[in-house]
Amino acid sequence: MKIFNYRLIIFALSIIFGVVFSIPSLMQTDSGKKISLGLDLQGGLHMLLGVNTHEAVTSKIKTIATSVKYFTDDEDILIDSLAIDEESITFTVLDPDELARMDEMLAKIKGLEISKVNTDYTVKLTSEEIERTKDLSVSQAVETIRNRLDQFGLAEPTVVRQGTTDIVVQLPGIKTAEDEKAARELISKPANLELMAIDEVRADQVYTMSEAEASQYGDIILEDTKNAAVKYLVKEIPILSGSQVIDAQVAFDTANQPIINFTLNSSGARIFGDFTGKNVGSRLAVVLDGKVYSAPNIRERIGGGSGQISGGFTVQEAGNVAIALRSGALPASVKLLEKRSVGPSLGADSIKASTIALVSGFIIVFIFMIVYYRRAGIIANIALVTNIFIIISVMAMFGATLTLPGMAGIVLTVGMAVDANVIIGERIRELLKQGVSVPKAIEDGYSNAMRAILDANITTLLVAVILYAYGTGPIKGFAITISIGILASMLTAILGTHGIYEALASKISKDKDLKKWFGVK
Structure with missing residues (x-):
């Protein structure tokens, strides 16, 4: 009697894996x-x-204006009256x-009119480029918000257009309310970092100058982040933008105050x-979301592409800003159109209804398999229980999120796992009715059922x-749950039950009571 075989050993290891790694989820x-x-x-x-x-x-x-300014400065091309508005x-x-060099530079930028x-x-921007930019801004906002929430540590947030x-x-x-506030601030924070030159010529006129007067010189007036009464006159066209930041980390200065160190590409x-x-x-203003966080004097050429933002942050604020900078600035501001809190009581009702559906369906299938297939049904049910444990374990290991459609996927997987056992059981019964020996009926039954099972599961x-x-x-x-369930059912229904039958083949042959084992007279 060949009790141990590789199929049975793999199945036993699968049972141990499923039970051990599903305990934290089932027992919380x-x-x-x-x-x-x-x-x-769970609500949210x-x-x-x-x-x-x-x-x-x-x-x-x-951004295009910044490129023009850098190109002309770098190539020693003299220009005058560089100004921007919302459209040009x-x-x-x-x-x-x-002019030829200027035309050549502009020709390299796509979508310009x-x-x-003279x-x-x-x-x-051309009308086509404007529409493309708008469409891209929404797609970029989706990715940026998703990246921020992932780094913030929230479990499987859903961000869709x-x-x-x-x-x-x-x-x-x-x-x-605290969690909600932190999440909303992280989502909506533009995190638009700009390094801007102070207009040293007119800096002392900033408190007597209007916005309109400042714009005549290509300047804008910005407030200090710590004190709104302190103002800076800066060049409207930034030297650098946050799109060139590749990393940002929280650190502490000599006074043990949180700061943010950033690195440029x-x-x-x-x-x-x-x-x-x-x-x-001269001075260089470090501007974040339209406010000046610092305006240090440039004492020497700064190489290496790194900088620092200090502005009286708390540790949490510095962490959120660093996350926002790492994940990228939002290409456009976002506003809250609708907010809805889903209470945990609604989630509890959903769990209760889904659990009733899963358990009742499982019990009905469980009883049917035993009544119709007798001991073969018990073997199939062992595979079915193992299948559910494996699904829970794999989802837990990958940190997957279970939703209501996901629970529906588990219910569907139960039916598919039983379907495979039904096909195998019927093939074995057909061969036994034809007088084939038990070991051969088992081997040929699995062989004959394999194509139908594989076709159904693969599709x-x-x-x-x-x-x-x-x-x-x-x-x-739903897709993740059903995918794991299909792979698990192929392991348990095909490999696992085959190993059990292989171990019991000699005993079934000696017993000669096929009705007790397979429900066959």
Whole structure:
């Protein structure tokens, strides 16, 4: 009697794995990896955000102006009256001989509509580029918000686009007002970092100058982040923007106050080094979201592409700003259009209803298999229970989120796992009715059933992959659950039960009571 075989050993290890790693989720222990519950099961925060796409267009115009200024400074091309508004950039090239180089530079930037009268330039975005910029700003906002929430440590937040300008954000587990406030601030914070030159010539006139007067000189007036009464007159076109920041980390200064150290990419480091080298003795304003955090004097050329932001942060504020800088600035501001809190009581009702459906369906299937297939049904039920344990364990190990559709996926997986055992059981019964020996009926039964099982599972798995690739939120949860369930059922229903039958084949042959084992007369 061949009791032990490789199939049975693998199945036994699968049972141990499933039971051990599902205990933290089932018992809700303090230690161990557990399945996270989605918004529909544990409650949380649902928000609808609107993206101000027009700001993205203005921001792109400002970026192009920055490129023009850096190019002309770097190539020693003299220009005058460089100014920007919400839709265009205007400037004058002083030397007509430099027009060719200026045209060549602008031609490299896609989506521009360039008007030139003698040496006067007016640069705008084409209508197609404006629409593309607006569309891209929403997509970028989705990715930026998702990255911020992931780094913030929230379990499986859902961030999806809705329509042309709106974003739906779902945050499971947000139950307190403090958590909600922190999440909303992190989501909506523009984190727009700019390094801007102080207009040293007119700096002392900042308190007597109006915004309109400042714009005549290509300047804007910004407030100090600590004291709104302190103002700075800075050049409107920034030297660098947050898009060139590749890292930001919280640190502490000599007074043990939180600061943020940031690192620039290679092009940003080069621009930063060139600017500081040419402006020793002047001041450089570190501006975050339109407020000046510091304005240190440039004492020497600053190489290496790194800088520092200090502004009386708390540790939590510094951490949130660093997260926002690392994940990228929002291309446009977002506003809260709708907020809805999902209470845990609604989640509890969903869990209760889903659990009743799962347990009742499981019990009905469990009883049917025993009544119809006798001991073969008990073997199938062992595989079925193991299948559920494996699903829970794998989801817990990967930190997956269980949603209401995910629970539906588990219920569906139960049916699919039983379906495989039914096909195998019927093939074995057919062969036994034909007088085939028990060992051969088992081997041929599995062999004959394999194609039908594989076809059904592989096609369902392909559909699940497509759902995961193109679905969002709960649809992804359903796809993940059913994918894990399919793979687990193939392990338990095909390999596991086959190992049990192989170990019991000799005993079944000696017993000769096929009705007791397979429900066959």
